[in-house]
Amino acid sequence: xxxxxxxxxxxxxxxxxxxxxxxxxxxxxxxxxxxxxxxxxxxxxxxxxxxxxxxxxxxxxxxxxxxxxxxxxxxxxxxxxxxxxxxxxxxxxxxxxxxxxxxxxxxxxxxxxxxxxxxxxxxxxxxxxxxxxxxxxxxxxxxxxxxxxxxxxxxxxxxxxxxxxxxxxxxxxxxxxxxxxxxxxxxxxxxxxxxx
Numbered sequence: 001x002x003x004x005x006x007x008x009x010x011x012x013x014x015x016x017x018x019x020x021x022x023x024x025x026x027x028x029x030x031x032x033x034x035x036x037x038x039x040x041x042x043x044x045x046x047x048x049x050x051x052x053x054x055x056x057x058x059x060x061x062x063x064x065x066x067x068x069x070x071x072x073x074x075x076x077x078x079x080x081x082x083x084x085x086x087x088x089x090x091x092x093x094x095x096x097x098x099x100x101x102x103x104x105x106x107x108x109x110x111x112x113x114x115x116x117x118x119x120x121x122x123x124x125x126x127x128x129x130x131x132x133x134x135x136x137x138x139x140x141x142x143x144x145x146x147x148x149x150x151x152x153x154x155x156x157x158x159x160x161x162x163x164x165x166x167x168x169x170x171x172x173x174x175x176x177x178x179x180x181x182x183x184x185x186x187x188x189x190x191x192x193x194x195x196x
Contacts, residue, residue: 006070013061021061024070025054031071032078038141039082039134053081068155075148075156079138086134128178136171143168 006027012020032053037046056077064073129137142148142156150161157164 007066010061010064010070013058021058024057028071028074029054032074035075035078035138035141036082038129039079039138040085041130041134045085049078049081049085053078056081068152072148072152072155075142075152076158079156080158082134082138124182125175125179128175128182131178132171132174136167136174139164139167140171140175 006024009020009023013024029050033046033050036049036053037043040046040049053074057074060077064070129140132140139153139157142153143150148156150164153164154161159167
């Protein structure tokens with residue numbers, strides 16, 4: 001998605017062409033909905049949140065200065081909108097403890113995942129991401145699936161890059177714990193036997 005192309009449509013909207021906003025909505029609707037669904041974990045909530053997000057984007061489009069990519073700015077608005085919804089819902093999600101895993105256990109787990117077919121592995125990881133608290137799932141998705149840089153994530157989440165690194169580390173450890181409990185113990189045992 002070309003930044004200049006985005007800027008062209010932003011300029012048209014700013015000049016009063018409200019139809020030009022439909023192009024931006026069409027361009028970013030999947031991104032906004034996917035992130036909303038990831039955080040809210042409810043399709044209807046995600047759809048409502050996505051609509052709210054685009055209303056907020058439209059109303060604040062004049063504040064977009066082009067200092068970052070439009071997608072980064074949209075991520076940030078989506079993220080904040082979802083956080084607001086989660087706070088209003090006051091959902092009490094179970095807090096998962098960070099279990100201590102040895103480096104060997106983490107490497108073994110990742111090697112087991114490498115032996116599983118790509119589509120099955122992605123689904124397995126997605127299912128485990130859904131168990132994580134929304135913010136941690138969102139962070140891992142931004143970094144690993146959407147391939148945002150630490151700098152972009154820092155702008156989206158409104159925290160410095162060092163905090164992003166710390167949160168990524170903790171979230172990865174939690175995900176490793178979930179993956180370890182979700183994988184069939186026999187698969188892990190079988191892999192361990194093959195290594196001996």
